Amino acid sequence: AKLHTLAKAAGKLYFGTATDNPELTTTAYTAILNDGAMFGQLTATNSMKWDATEPEQGVFTFSAGDQIANIAKANGMLLRGHNCVWHNQLPSWVSSGTFTAAQLTSVIQNHCGTLVGHYKGQTYAWDVVNEPFNEDGTFGADVFFNVLGESFVQIALKAARAADPAAKLYINEFNIEFAGPKATAMLNLVKSLKAANVPLDGIGFQSHFIVGEFSGPALQTQLSTFAAQGVEVAITELDVRMTLPSTPALLAQQKTDYNSVITACMNVKACVGVTTWDWTDKFSWVPGTFAGQGAADPWDENFVKKPAFDGIATAF
Ligand code: XIL
Numbered sequence: 052a053k054l055h056t057l058a059k060a061a062g063k064l065y066f067g068t069a070t071d072n073p074e075l076t077t078t079a080y081t082a083i084l085n086d087g088a089m090f091g092q093l094t095a096t097n098s099m100k101w102d103a104t105e106p107e108q109g110v111f112t113f114s115a116g117d118q119i120a121n122i123a124k125a126n127g128m129l130l131r132g133h134n135c136v137w138h139n140q141l142p143s144w145v146s147s148g149t150f151t152a153a154q155l156t157s158v159i160q161n162h163c164g165t166l167v168g169h170y171k172g173q174t175y176a177w178d179v180v181n182e183p184f185n186e187d188g189t190f191g192a193d194v195f196f197n198v199l200g201e202s203f204v205q206i207a208l209k210a211a212r213a214a215d216p217a218a219k220l221y222i223n224e225f226n227i228e229f230a231g232p233k234a235t236a237m238l239n240l241v242k243s244l245k246a247a248n249v250p251l252d253g254i255g256f257q258s259h260f261i262v263g264e265f266s267g268p269a270l271q272t273q274l275s276t277f278a279a280q281g282v283e284v285a286i287t288e289l290d291v292r293m294t295l296p297s298t299p300a301l302l303a304q305q306k307t308d309y310n311s312v313i314t315a316c317m318n319v320k321a322c323v324g325v326t327t328w329d330w331t332d333k334f335s336w337v338p339g340t341f342a343g344q345g346a347a348d349p350w351d352e353n354f355v356k357k358p359a360f361d362g363i364a365t366a367f
Pocket of ligand 1: 181
């Protein structure tokens, strides 16, 4: 079974994965990655972020991002751009810069415009704004919000629309997969942007889950609630981590959890596709970020399919 083929047959646009440049020298990895039937969509894990693309003001480097875009093109895969504006992996000239509102506006316009413009015609969608909210639903106190208030969101969206009118423009966030202050704040943001006619096409649900601590029905409710506002939705960074070592019982629960995520997307017409945050435990970000946790992806460290793979395949 090939996951993108199954997703398409089930009426979705894609099943895809994130990938990162250093991994591309591992031939056992690329042998599975370069299969458009398995993965119909790619996201660059790191190489389209601000620190990678505009490390110094006005100096743009696209070679690493292009490498990922070219793999997508060569294999007929859609590309999701990730991302234009985010408080992490932001070069210090931005994060520690002293800008007037007018100056930071043009910094955002130039960054988003140049980045999105570079990939014009190649990108299905862009995560224009990534992770704008704190858990309590207030905006993060980063340079963008501190200088511009929430207007930074529409500045970025409008610049992205102007640079590539065909790309779907997303706001991407985590912990909006269940009801709570963060999901409410995001819903209110969507309503206010729509009311002001700001270009916005989609909401990305990152979906970095923990084995056994995830509710498919709650996710489905959130997907439908956002879709009711006239946006599409997508699962953009799926993984389901566990405290190591993995056991057969944990892997079985993980299979159930992956199945529940796909089922939630299947049950919501506006859910266009699912992206895993890399597909193999070998290159997962989880062990490096969450101490003692891992085994979050559908393939193991030796590129062998885990029960989670069947959990995905049988839900499409
Ligand atoms: C992560 C990458 O996977 C890591 O390699 C990097 O060191 C940090 O960023 N939410 C996001 C992604 O939107 O960009 C993050 O990716 C994971 C959390």
